[in-house]
Amino acid sequence: MKVTIFGTGYVGLVQAAVLAETGYDVVCVDVDQSKIEALQQGEITLFEPGLEKLVRENSEAGNLRFTTSPEMGVRGRDVQFIAVGTPSGEDGSADLRHVLAVADTIAAHMDDRKLIVVKSTVPVGTGDKVRDQIARGLKERGREDIIFDVVSNPEFLKEGSAVDDCMRPDRIIIGVSSAEAEQSLRELYAPFNRNREKIIVMDVRSAELTKYAANCMLATRISFMNEIASLAEMLGADIERVRHGIGSDPRIGYQFIYPGLGYGGSCFPKDVRALIQTSEEIRFGASVLKAVEERNNRQKLVLVDKITRHFGGDVSGRTFALWGLAFKPNTDDMREAPARATMEALWQAGASVQAHDPKAMNECRRLYGHRNDLVLCETKEMALQGADALIVATEWKSFRVPDFGMMKSAMKQAVIFDGRNVYDPAIATRHGFELYSVGRSAHRPQLG
Numbered sequence: 001m002k003v004t005i006f007g008t009g010y011v012g013l014v015q016a017a018v019l020a021e022t023g024y025d026v027v028c029v030d031v032d033q034s035k036i037e038a039l040q041q042g043e044i045t046l047f048e049p050g051l052e053k054l055v056r057e058n059s060e061a062g063n064l065r066f067t068t069s070p071e072m073g074v075r076g077r078d079v080q081f082i083a084v085g086t087p088s089g090e091d092g093s094a095d096l097r098h099v100l101a102v103a104d105t106i107a108a109h110m111d112d113r114k115l116i117v118v119k120s121t122v123p124v125g126t127g128d129k130v131r132d133q134i135a136r137g138l139k140e141r142g143r144e145d146i147i148f149d150v151v152s153n154p155e156f157l158k159e160g161s162a163v164d165d166c167m168r169p170d171r172i173i174i175g176v177s178s179a180e181a182e183q184s185l186r187e188l189y190a191p192f193n194r195n196r197e198k199i200i201v202m203d204v205r206s207a208e209l210t211k212y213a214a215n216c217m218l219a220t221r222i223s224f225m226n227e228i229a230s231l232a233e234m235l236g237a238d239i240e241r242v243r244h245g246i247g248s249d250p251r252i253g254y255q256f257i258y259p260g261l262g263y264g265g266s267c268f269p270k271d272v273r274a275l276i277q278t279s280e281e282i283r284f285g286a287s288v289l290k291a292v293e294e295r296n297n298r299q300k301l302v303l304v305d306k307i308t309r310h311f312g313g314d315v316s317g318r319t320f321a322l323w324g325l326a327f328k329p330n331t332d333d334m335r336e337a338p339a340r341a342t343m344e345a346l347w348q349a350g351a352s353v354q355a356h357d358p359k360a361m362n363e364c365r366r367l368y369g370h371r372n373d374l375v376l377c378e379t380k381e382m383a384l385q386g387a388d389a390l391i392v393a394t395e396w397k398s399f400r401v402p403d404f405g406m407m408k409s410a411m412k413q414a415v416i417f418d419g420r421n422v423y424d425p426a427i428a429t430r431h432g433f434e435l436y437s438v439g440r441s442a443h444r445p446q447l448g
């Protein structure tokens with residue numbers, strides 16, 4: 001089977017490299033000329049552990065190629081993956097422009113039977129739209145004779161462990177409307193389905209909704225936990241003890257119950273918004289999802305509130321060290337990262353920021369390089385020099401055991417705002433730091 005993947009972002013490039021690694025002949029098509037030129041030189045423009053090596057080795061072996069030419073991607077190739085972005089539109093709905101543009105491209109160049117696999121996260125009903133779009137394009141060319149199938153195959157990889165997740169998926173969801181399409185996808189994924197049955201077959205709409213339901217469930221856990229964290233803080237309880245207490249229940253488990261600065265990244269925020277918007281379109285009041293989003297929007301600013309209160313309501317002229325820019329560790333992705341909301345609020349209030357991140361420095365430079373109230377520091381120690389306080393926005397491993405003595409001598413004031421509960425309050429206090437965290441407070445209000 002010859003495979004083409006449209007879109008060389010976090011999803012498309014990883015999928016392409018992993019399929020090529022198992023021996024498939026893979027062509028990647030992207031409209032971003034500079035990205036394709038870099039990939040042709042063996043350089044990747046995003047950080048994902050293990051990906052660069054996989055891309056380089058398979059490019060050298062000749063089974064992974066990159067092009068901006070749609071014709072090269074479509075002609076004579078069996079499987080066409082659509083893995084382009086589906087960002088939030090102005091009203092929060094998923095913007096399908098890129099997905100439908102790829103459908104047009106495929107229709108314009110296809111010459112024989114194709115299996116079109118929608119891997120992008122798309123609202124329920126998009127499979128039908130893609131099919132109609134391609135049918136229209138074929139009609140314009142007088143080629144209604146060409147047979148094609150459109151299937152849904154949502155992606156569940158996690159940035160930071162995307163290569164591993166793709167190599168060893170825990171499930172492969174396929175939404176199909178014909179037995180032939182199911183058979184082709186079973187064949188395609190056979191190398192990933194050896195140690196147990198991972199393929200779950202369903203109709204296209206259910207597959208599309210499965211992806212949103214999964215992300216919204218995880219986002220709900222995070223928002224729920226952040227709500228309990230706020231309660232804990234106001235009631236004089238410790239959210240970290242509560243987390244242990246509930247996580248030990250196997251029905252709940254420990255995953256996605258970390259309190260913090262809210263969920264960010266390229267998926268949860270936009271997918272929650274898109275499902276709310278889908279619900280609005282059918283006049284269904286998705287009250288749980290709306291509450292999840294509202295809590296998250298507030299959560300992104302919990303540290304800013306604490307910072308402002310600590311400095312007596314005015315942070316203008318202050319300098320803050322910021323550790324962590326990516327929306328989570330092991331990625332350089334800053335899309336909707338809580339660090340961004342924090343920095344932007346501080347700038348708005350007249351403060352400046354000295355930031356460091358192990359992997360997201362280039363991305364931050366691309367986004368905010370023009371600002372003179374931001375200094376990007378090559379090391380985490382440099383970011384501390386002369387700072388009024390340290391803010392921790394991402395729980396990178398390298399931030400976990402800091403040299404408190406060095407920190408104290410570098411900073412103007414010994415204050416830490418820990419947005420990820422990385423530090424033990426007892427240890428920080430022993431080193432003379434005033435520590436603010438999420439959901440932990442020494443304040444014990446009188447109750448009843």
Ligand SMILES: NC(=O)c1ccc[n+]([C@@H]2O[C@H](COP(=O)([O-])OP(=O)(O)OC[C@H]3O[C@@H](n4cnc5c(N)ncnc54)[C@H](O)[C@@H]3O)[C@@H](O)[C@H]2O)c1
Binds near residue numbers: 031
């Ligand atoms: N990033 C994740 O962790 C993740 C996980 C699961 C699912 N998804 C979903 O997968 C999809 C892709 O996400 P991503 O993070 O890889 O996006 P991305 O923004 O990193 O990459 C998208 C790529 O598509 C390219 N593109 C846009 N229009 C194109 C066209 N007409 N033809 C060819 N290429 C085109 C862009 O240039 C870009 O390189 C989204 O729907 C997202 O919701 C993402």
